[in-house]
Amino acid sequence: MDSSTDIEPLWGLAxxxxxxxxxxxxVRDLIDSEPDVPLPVIGGRQPRWLAEQWTAWARKRATAPRRRPSSGAKGRQTRV
Structure with a gap:
């Protein structure tokens, strides 16, 4: 089999x-924040090099410093 047609197994979100x-x-935040970026490893079979490219991008985005939330968004606090 030709290596250029090597297919990565189906990957789900988990x-x-x-x-x-x-x-x-x-990961969902990454998907929602960049809707124009193709997500080759979620929901389909894609070439391995494309999956590796997306994974590298996702790692970089996931480790980037987050903006501070607004004063109204302090996590999952609930009133008692």
């Missing part, structure tokens, strides 16, 4: 999260 070491919410 596999992507485990591979890049981030939570499902962090």
């Amino acid at each position: 596999e992507v999260c485990a591979f890049i070491g981030k939570s499902r919410n962090a």
Whole structure:
């Protein structure tokens, strides 16, 4: 088989999260924040080099410093 047609197995959200070491919410935030960026390893079979490229991008985005939340967004605090 030709190496240029080597196909990575189907990856779901759980596999992507485990591979890049981030939570499902962090990966979903990446997806939501960059809708124009193709996500080759989620929901389909794609060439390995494309999956590696996306993984490198996701790692870089996931480790970037976050902006401080507004004063109204302080996590999951609930009133008692």
